Amino acid sequence: MNGMTRWILTLAIICILFAGVRGASAGQMSIDGTAFATRIEAGGEVLHIKGVALLRYLIFIKAYTGAFYLPQGVDGSRALDEVPRYLVLEYRVAISAQDFADATYQKIKESVSSEEFQRIEPQINEINRLYLDVDPGDRYALTYIPGRGTQLSLNGTPLGTVEGPEFSRALFSIWIGDNPIDEYFRDRLLGKIR
Numbered sequence: 001m002n003g004m005t006r007w008i009l010t011l012a013i014i015c016i017l018f019a020g021v022r023g024a025s026a027g028q029m030s031i032d033g034t035a036f037a038t039r040i041e042a043g044g045e046v047l048h049i050k051g052v053a054l055l056r057y058l059i060f061i062k063a064y065t066g067a068f069y070l071p072q073g074v075d076g077s078r079a080l081d082e083v084p085r086y087l088v089l090e091y092r093v094a095i096s097a098q099d100f101a102d103a104t105y106q107k108i109k110e111s112v113s114s115e116e117f118q119r120i121e122p123q124i125n126e127i128n129r130l131y132l133d134v135d136p137g138d139r140y141a142l143t144y145i146p147g148r149g150t151q152l153s154l155n156g157t158p159l160g161t162v163e164g165p166e167f168s169r170a171l172f173s174i175w176i177g178d179n180p181i182d183e184y185f186r187d188r189l190l191g192k193i194r
Contacts, residue, residue: 029067034090036067043145047086050076053188055181062092068176068189076190079176080169087175087189088141091134101128108170111179116166123167127152130159144168 028035031052038049047069057063069086070079079085108124109117130152134140143151149163150171162168173180180186187193 031065031067032062034065036065036088040069040086042069042084042086042143043148045071045084045145047084048072050079051189051191051194053185055185064089064091064093066090066175066185066189076176076192079190080172082146082165084146085144085172086141087172088139090137090139092136094133094135096133097131100131100134104128104131104171104174107174107181111173111177112170116170120164120167120170123162123164124170126160127162127167127171130162132159142171144172 027038029038029049029052030036032054034052036049036052040047048071050068050070052065052067054065055063066087066089068076068079070076071084074081074083105124105128108120112120127150132154134154139155141153141156143153145151146165149161150168151161152159169177175181176186176189184193
């Protein structure tokens with residue numbers, strides 16, 4: 001095998017290895033066949049993708065893919081600071097509104113102190129009333145804009161906004177906090193793992 005053939009073969013292998021993470025078209029990043037825009041506009045500010053991830057349930061079940069966005073120059077370590085942030089999840093399985101509400105309530109309760117939970121429980125109940133059932137292919141998105149609150153949308157349609165930075169940190173912590181639903185998923189979303 002000559003040098004040129006070896007170089008082409010090596011390049012082809014590298015492209016195959018990264019095909020599962022990077023999209024083929026400019027302006028998109030993909031994971032396991034789901035494409036996400038590399039930039040979005042939220043509250044008058046442009047947010048840039050930090051990472052994409054696939055969440056598996058019981059190892060074999062692909063539950064959903066996700067993408068996380070922050071302003072240009074904001075590192076993933078500051079994702080829960082008082083900065084605009086956007087998380088979008090595309091579901092691979094059907095999930096009921098009640099299952100979303102139960103999981104949100106329980107996961108936040110496990111992640112914050114009892115005092116903090118008591119302070120934000122009304123806001124948790126408020127977002128839980130907004131959830132709708134989802135089918136495979138549906139996308140939920142959470143958008144936090146400081147001073148305005150956290151907006152929940154389904155397939156691009158806003159369902160409501162819940163105020164409060166403390167609540168927003170607790171809600172986003174489900175995926176990107178210290179006690180996330182899955183550490184590998186969190187680290188990929190924050191761009192720690194490519």
